[in-house]
Amino acid sequence: MTEQMTGAQALVRALEHVGVDTVFGIPGGAILPAYDPLYDSVKVRHVLVRHEQGAGHAAQGYAQATGKVGVCMATSGPGATNLVTPIADAYMDSVPLVAITGQVASGAIGTDAFQEADISGITMPITKHNFLITHADDIPRTILEAFHIASTGRPGPVLVDISKDALQATTTFPNWPPAMQLPGYRPVTRPHSKQIREAAKLIVESKRPVLYVGGGVHKAGAAPQLLEFAELTGIPVVTTLMARGTFPDSHPQHMGMPGMHGSVSAVGALQKSDLIIGLGVRFDDRVTGELSSFAPFAKVVHADIDPAEISKNRHADVPIVGDCKEVIAELVAAVRAEERKGDYAEWWNLLSGYKATYPLGYDEFEDGSLAPQYVMERLGAIVGPDALYTAGVGQHQMWAAQFIGYEKPGTFINSGGAGTMGFAVPAAMGAKMGRPDAVVWAIDGDGCFQMTNQELATCALEGVPIKVAVINNGNLGMVRQWQTLFYNERYSNTDLQTVRRIPDFVKLAEAYGCVGLRCERPEDVDATIKKAMEINDVPVVIDFVVHQDAMVWPMVAAGTSNDDIKYARDMAPVWDSEE
Numbered sequence: 001m002t003e004q005m006t007g008a009q010a011l012v013r014a015l016e017h018v019g020v021d022t023v024f025g026i027p028g029g030a031i032l033p034a035y036d037p038l039y040d041s042v043k044v045r046h047v048l049v050r051h052e053q054g055a056g057h058a059a060q061g062y063a064q065a066t067g068k069v070g071v072c073m074a075t076s077g078p079g080a081t082n083l084v085t086p087i088a089d090a091y092m093d094s095v096p097l098v099a100i101t102g103q104v105a106s107g108a109i110g111t112d113a114f115q116e117a118d119i120s121g122i123t124m125p126i127t128k129h130n131f132l133i134t135h136a137d138d139i140p141r142t143i144l145e146a147f148h149i150a151s152t153g154r155p156g157p158v159l160v161d162i163s164k165d166a167l168q169a170t171t172t173f174p175n176w177p178p179a180m181q182l183p184g185y186r187p188v189t190r191p192h193s194k195q196i197r198e199a200a201k202l203i204v205e206s207k208r209p210v211l212y213v214g215g216g217v218h219k220a221g222a223a224p225q226l227l228e229f230a231e232l233t234g235i236p237v238v239t240t241l242m243a244r245g246t247f248p249d250s251h252p253q254h255m256g257m258p259g260m261h262g263s264v265s266a267v268g269a270l271q272k273s274d275l276i277i278g279l280g281v282r283f284d285d286r287v288t289g290e291l292s293s294f295a296p297f298a299k300v301v302h303a304d305i306d307p308a309e310i311s312k313n314r315h316a317d318v319p320i321v322g323d324c325k326e327v328i329a330e331l332v333a334a335v336r337a338e339e340r341k342g343d344y345a346e347w348w349n350l351l352s353g354y355k356a357t358y359p360l361g362y363d364e365f366e367d368g369s370l371a372p373q374y375v376m377e378r379l380g381a382i383v384g385p386d387a388l389y390t391a392g393v394g395q396h397q398m399w400a401a402q403f404i405g406y407e408k409p410g411t412f413i414n415s416g417g418a419g420t421m422g423f424a425v426p427a428a429m430g431a432k433m434g435r436p437d438a439v440v441w442a443i444d445g446d447g448c449f450q451m452t453n454q455e456l457a458t459c460a461l462e463g464v465p466i467k468v469a470v471i472n473n474g475n476l477g478m479v480r481q482w483q484t485l486f487y488n489e490r491y492s493n494t495d496l497q498t499v500r501r502i503p504d505f506v507k508l509a510e511a512y513g514c515v516g517l518r519c520e521r522p523e524d525v526d527a528t529i530k531k532a533m534e535i536n537d538v539p540v541v542i543d544f545v546v547h548q549d550a551m552v553w554p555m556v557a558a559g560t561s562n563d564d565i566k567y568a569r570d571m572a573p574v575w576d577s578e579e
């Protein structure tokens with residue numbers, strides 16, 4: 001049955017039809033018509049955030065915790081431009097997001113009207129697709145299309161910009177679902193069988209294969225298929241920052257995370273391999289290091305749902321376009337069908353040697369101050385593998401990747417491609433709203449925390465009891481680390497002075513209606529984490545005051561070869577690049 005209503009009412013009705021239960025946003029003039037029917041919706045909960053950037057990251061956290069599309073909303077002009085960072089972040093990390101923005105009335109577009117910004121133009125290069133709607137009749141179909149595009153194929157952000165007059169005009173709500181008009185959009189999910197057979201042949205013939213596993217494997221929901229494939233073949237596995245937990249850290253075939261701050265065994269597994277089987281990975285520069293010297297002996301099988309990724313950075317000898325769940329399931333069948341079996345004994349000798357000789361580790365401080373890596377280890381041990389962890393960007397993010405220990409897919413949610421400081425707190429809020437049953441920890445730096453901590457007010461008011469571990473080293477630590485290593489210890493503008501307790505994070509937490517705790521000594525870490533775990537009615541912030549000189553190791557310096565990986569400062573090269 002068709003029904004007459006305003007464009008704004010049609011928008012809310014369409015959101016209900018596509019299954020939206022949570023929208024993060026802030027109202028303003030151009031989007032105001034939409035907020036009126038939103039007020040009446042019993043299906044859609046609108047969460048009033050404190051900054052639109054928080055709305056975008058919360059929607060990302062929600063999306064990554066639930067596998068559904070995250071939704072954020074803002075008004076025109078500055079409201080919309082405040083969403084640009086999370087939209088770019090979602091684009092880089094392939095997060096399904098729909099951002100809905102109000103636009104000035106269609107007749108005023110292009111006149112520098114009050115709060116006008118060409119947000120569809122601005123976000124053109126950072127969205128999977130975007131729409132500008134100026135007719136109310138187009139709203140329901142476009143919403144359906146936006147959700148379809150965001151969530152299928154390679155997931156990504158879609159912007160829907162709606163002029164104020166379209167929201168106010170009268171329209172007829174169509175029978176649901178309306179027909180989508182996306183003739184050119186047909187993501188390929190089934191891999192080509194010839195390519196699969198070719199890959200299986202290379203796998204059994206190779207002597208030094210490695211499974212290079214990325215965010216696409218988790219997005220495909222293919223962790224069980226990956227486990228079966230890895231155990232069937234006995235091939236070592238590395239998981240990128242975006243795939244932590246997709247293969248259990250505790251599994252004996254897991255070599256760890258590759259890349260700039262990866263483990264020696266994972267970097268070595270790629271660098272020394274004769275066959276890289278890349279599954280849902282981007283051959284990102286943080287992983288390859290200097291591209292021309294990356295994995296010089298390896299042939300490459302590369303499977304990705306987005307054909308544009310294949311051979312983008314590294315030539316693929318066997319390109320496979322498809323969904324990783326189907327790709328891996330078919331690889332399992334194809335390897336089983338091969339009469340031969342790979343012999344990787346010598347390869348395992350080499351990699352086991354790397355693993356035993358160069359485990360992840362860190363130095364304690366003689367003055368008894370806290371090592372941040374120890375905090376991560378204890379968090380992982382006490383909180384356990386069922387929790388969701390988000391992270392900001394910097395040293396704490398890398399330590400969280402290295403030392404917590406992930407056993408389950410999707411349990412580590414962070415900003416990989418864009419590296420957006422301020423991601424952790426709002427993403428944790430969104431994750432907790434999507435998965436209220438889960439314990440959600442935000443691991444943040446003192447720099448990052450000061451970018452978006454205002455969402456703690458939202459958490460306290462909306463009853464979202466996240467837990468925040470601020471790794472407070474008083475500095476923009478990751479930048480300071482680069483200054484230590486590459487700028488002669490000239491610490492230009494990286495001292496945040498939070499050691500002087502400005503702001504005092506405990507008092508700040510209390511001002512936001514949260515519980516604030518402080519921990520400065522190793523012997524207090526367990527008790528403080530346990531105390532935070534016992535508080536489940538309000539958000540908790542722990543100010544972990546750590547030593548400012550802790551560094552992230554191993555490290556491949558930016559732009560250099562993976563062959564130059566340093567296990568620790570002033571240590572000789574790990575291997576001979578000719579080997």
Ligand SMILES: Cc1cc2nc3c(=O)[nH]c(=O)nc-3n(C[C@H](O)[C@H](O)[C@H](O)COP(=O)(O)OP(=O)(O)OC[C@H]3O[C@@H](n4cnc5c(N)ncnc54)[C@H](O)[C@@H]3O)c2cc1C
Pocket residue numbers: 092093094153154155213214215216217219220239240241242243257258259260261262279280281282283284286287303304305306309322323324325393394397415416417418419420
């Ligand atoms: C400070 C800092 C340091 C970093 N250091 C490291 C590091 O040491 N190591 C590291 O690994 N990363 C590091 N990163 C992250 C890095 O920048 C990249 O974000 C990351 O390496 C990319 O991971 P990925 O290759 O798994 O690709 P993702 O960005 O996760 O991309 C996923 C790929 O899978 C594809 N895909 C999506 N869905 C499917 C599907 N259903 N089926 C098949 N394919 C699919 C997509 O098309 C895409 O190509 C760092 C980031 C920061 C901020």
Ligand SMILES: Cc1ncc(C[n+]2csc(CCOP(=O)(O)OP(=O)(O)O)c2C)c(N)n1
Pocket residue numbers: 392393394395396397419420421444445446447448449471473475476477478479
């Ligand atoms: C929005 C943004 N601005 C600047 C940077 C550059 N940057 C990367 S890490 C970092 C320091 C982060 O400091 P902090 O949050 O204290 O974390 P730490 O590295 O000390 O753990 C900076 C400034 C960034 N990634 N994002």
